[in-house]
Amino acid sequence: MNVLRVQCLAGFGLEVPDVEVARAFYGSFGLAAADETAGVLGLSSRRAVSAEILLLPGRHKRLHHLSFGVHAADLPRFEEHLRGLGVAPSSPTFSRIRAGLWFEDPWGTWVNLTPAAYRPPPSAEPPTMEPRIDRHLWRELEQQVRPNRLGHMLIFTPDWQKAERFYSDALGLRTTDRAVGKVAFMAAGSGVRDHHCFGLIHGSHRGFQHASFHVDGIDQIGFGALQMKHAGFSEGFGPGRHAIASNLFYYARDPWGSWIEYYADMDKVSEDWKAQDWNDLPYVWPEWAPEFWSREMNANLEPR
Numbered sequence: 001m002n003v004l005r006v007q008c009l010a011g012f013g014l015e016v017p018d019v020e021v022a023r024a025f026y027g028s029f030g031l032a033a034a035d036e037t038a039g040v041l042g043l044s045s046r047r048a049v050s051a052e053i054l055l056l057p058g059r060h061k062r063l064h065h066l067s068f069g070v071h072a073a074d075l076p077r078f079e080e081h082l083r084g085l086g087v088a089p090s091s092p093t094f095s096r097i098r099a100g101l102w103f104e105d106p107w108g109t110w111v112n113l114t115p116a117a118y119r120p121p122p123s124a125e126p127p128t129m130e131p132r133i134d135r136h137l138w139r140e141l142e143q144q145v146r147p148n149r150l151g152h153m154l155i156f157t158p159d160w161q162k163a164e165r166f167y168s169d170a171l172g173l174r175t176t177d178r179a180v181g182k183v184a185f186m187a188a189g190s191g192v193r194d195h196h197c198f199g200l201i202h203g204s205h206r207g208f209q210h211a212s213f214h215v216d217g218i219d220q221i222g223f224g225a226l227q228m229k230h231a232g233f234s235e236g237f238g239p240g241r242h243a244i245a246s247n248l249f250y251y252a253r254d255p256w257g258s259w260i261e262y263y264a265d266m267d268k269v270s271e272d273w274k275a276q277d278w279n280d281l282p283y284v285w286p287e288w289a290p291e292f293w294s295r296e297m298n299a300n301l302e303p304r
């Protein structure tokens with residue numbers, strides 16, 4: 001029997017005080033919006049099978065739920081496994097917003113396990129990697145950015161080590177590296193995968209830190225940053241290249257002080273990968289900006 005593991009990050013939910021503000025922000029980022037039932041707005045990237053982000057009306061911007069994809073046949077096994085850990089699956093009033101199993105983690109965050117197959121990112125290399133003779137690359141570049149798919153998200157959590165253990169034991173997420181004492185990066189599924197699809201950041205309370213969507217390379221990241229600026233969402237950070245996981249990035253600040261990221265070119269890890277604790281800075285370029293990174297980038301502005 002296969003090892004019981006979630007296969008991918010399927011999505012997440014946020015409560016937001018103004019769904020129309022959120023629609024404009026994520027629409028500018030390149031996600032397509034589709035109204036779901038009962039005022040829930042679903043947002044999808046280009047290759048999404050179902051909505052990755054669900055936005056629900058609320059008093060404050062707040063993390064509402066996490067959703068991981070599992071093999072449909074594993075759902076009864078997860079139910080039994082979770083009960084064994086003392087976590088009883090239940091049925092919140094909003095359970096119909098995503099199919100599958102729901103449970104509350106020990107910190108009160110709702111988690112959904114939904115039937116969804118892992119789909120690897122598109123294998124096409126960015127056009128800058130192809131031989132280019134007698135051509136104008138700049139005239140061929142796609143300037144409109146519509147991300148390929150949700151890649152990963154990070155949440156703030158108290159009891160950081162305990163939370164890492166819980167997500168490993170309960171969902172089979174494998175820790176792939178740590179920024180020591182601060183961030184645990186975790187991969188889903190088996191075999192070769194993105195370095196992480198989920199991460200936990202040590203914090204005073206639960207909150208959404210950022211979600212990251214895959215795009216085709218540095219040009220899409222650059223055009224994405226421009227796209228956001230032209231839409232009036234000019235606060236951002238990057239582009240740059242991360243340390244742990246090595247992905248290229250650009251972060252745009254959302255209207256509530258958390259972040260959305262375009263990423264490309266992330267390290268992959270196999271079953272042989274050994275997690276390490278790192279003391280290095282979170283990115284290798286651009287220049288280190290402690291005043292930004294330690295304050296803005298790591299602010300959990302959600303109510304406790």
Ligand SMILES: [Fe+2]
Pocket residue numbers: 152210211212261263
């Ligand atoms: Fe990220």
